[in-house]
Every structure is written in structure tokens, then in C-alpha cells.
Amino acid sequence: SQQGEEDPQALSIQEGENATMNCSYKTSINNLQWYRQNSGRGLVHLILIRSNEREKHSGRLRVTLDTSKKSSSLLITASRAADTASYFCATDARGSSNTGKLIFGQGTTLQVKP
Amino acid sequence: SQTIHQWPATLVQPVGSPLSLECTVEGTSNPNLYWYRQAAGRGLQLLFYSVGIGQISSEVPQNLSASRPQDRQFILSSKKLLLSDSGFYLCAWSVFSGGFYEQYFGPGTRLTVT
Numbered sequence: 364s365q366q367g368e369e370d371p372q373a374l375s376i377q378e379g380e381n382a383t384m385n386c387s388y389k390t391s392i393n394n395l396q397w398y399r400q401n402s403g404r405g406l407v408h409l410i411l412i413r414s415n416e417r418e419k420h421s422g423r424l425r426v427t428l429d430t431s432k433k434s435s436s437l438l439i440t441a442s443r444a445a446d447t448a449s450y451f452c453a454t455d456a457r458g459s460s461n462t463g464k465l466i467f468g469q470g471t472t473l474q475v476k477p
Numbered sequence: 478s479q480t481i482h483q484w485p486a487t488l489v490q491p492v493g494s495p496l497s498l499e500c501t502v503e504g505t506s507n508p509n510l511y512w513y514r515q516a517a518g519r520g521l522q523l524l525f526y527s528v529g530i531g532q533i534s535s536e537v538p539q540n541l542s543a544s545r546p547q548d549r550q551f552i553l554s555s556k557k558l559l560l561s562d563s564g565f566y567l568c569a570w571s572v573f574s575g576g577f578y579e580q581y582f583g584p585g586t587r588l589t590v591t
Contacts, residue, residue, distance in 0.1 A: 394577050405567055405582030406521075413577070451520060455578060462526055462534070463509040463571040463578030469520040 384471040386452030479504035483583035496555040500568030508570040510551040
């Protein structure tokens with residue numbers, strides 16, 4: 364079953380604006396990851412935040428994690444047309460041991476208009 | 478550097494025909510391997526994963542099977558395709574590094590069953 368649920372499902376903004384996507388999950392986690400998928404392509408890892416971290420930055424990306432609410436957000440600042448893609452959160456449930464299994468959400472489709 | 482290959486990129490098959498999708502990884506040893514299916518506009522559904530040669534775990538009952546004949550080769554098969562097997566199939570690999578598993582995805586195979 365899908366653990367992560369992103370919202371909104373779709374987001375359309377103008378270039379230069381910020382984009383915020385949210386993810387909720389159900390079980391305890393070791394870490395939460397965000398991936399990006401361009402249309403018709405494989406997923407690419409963007410950023411990981413550990414369960415003991417609250418905020419992390421990477422370039423124009425900012426991720427927050429609230430384990431008490433079992434939620435995370437991904438903020439893309441100063442968006443560009445090239446940021447147009449689908450974004451997925453993924454969690455590795457505690458107890459997944461050496462399998463490395465991730466549970467992906469349904470994704471947020473972001474469109475950045477030039 | 479590591480590379481993951483998937484082929485074919487697109488495939489159109491009639492109902493009842495067999496299927497064989499292949500995935501190979503280069504540049505790493507003993508990776509965990511995964512097969513996902515993605516319906517249009519949806520998230521990823523984990524189908525199979527493998528932590529070693531000949532070790533296959535199925536996540537959902539279905540018309541598909543997987544095999545890992547070599548350390549870096551993962552094959553998805555079906556004896557008789559159903560219309561519902563249409564979708565975008567993604568192979569991924571991961572290794573434990575830095576305290577977590579990050580997954581690396583192949584380019585995907587678009588399967589249409591007619």
C-alpha cells in the first residue's frame with residue numbers, strides 16, 4: 364500500500380515563484396527522500412532528510428520534516444521552466460532491514476510556466 | 478560510475494503473449510534490485526525486489542514474475558500478458574551507503590498490451 368500521500372496532486376505556477384509540495388506518511392521512518400521524474404523518464408533522487416533532522420537545504424530546495432505530524436514539505440524557490448516535472452516523496456519504513464525498500468507517494472505534478 | 482540499463486524502451490504486445498524485460502546494472506556489486514510499475518499519472522507500485530542472486534520477493538500477487546540469474550541482472554517476465562499489465566515499468570538499484578539506501582532508476586519501459 365502507498366504510505367506517502369502528496370498534496371497538491373497538481374500545481375501550476377509562474378517562473379520565479381516558489382513551489383511548495385507536501386507529503387504525509389503513516390508509519391515510523393528512518394528517513395524520507397524526495398525524487399523528481401521528468402515525463403516518461405526514470406526518477407532522480409533530489410534530497411534526503413533523516414528522522415532526527417527538521418530541515419535541510421540543497422541549492423534551491425528546502426525540505427522540512429515533522430515526525431510528530433508524520434509530514435514533510437519540499438519547497439523549490441525561484442522556480443524555472445526546467446523544474447516542470449512530477450515530484451515524489453518516499454519513505455523507508457523502520458524494520459525494512461537490508462531490503463532498501465522505499466514506499467512512494469502518488470506524486471505532485473508541477474508545471475512552471477515561462 | 479554506476480549505470481543502469483533497461484530495454485526495450487517501448488513495447489507493444491498482444492494479450493496472451495509472453496513478456497521479458499531486462500535490467501542490468503554496471504559499476505556496483507551486490508546491489509538490491511527492484512521492479513516498479515507506474516500507471517499513467519500515478520505513483521510507483523513496487524512489484525518485486527531482490528537482495529541477492531536467486532532471491533526474489535513479491536510485493537503484490539499478479540500475472541508477473543521476476544528472476545535474478547546474475548548479480549547485476551534483473552528480469553521481469555510474464556507467460557501470458559493481460560490488458561491490465563500495460564504501464565510504465567521501472568527498474569532500480571540501491572546499496573547501503575552513508576547510513577541509508579538511495580535508489581537509482583533506469584529509464585523505464587513503456588508497455589502497451591493490445
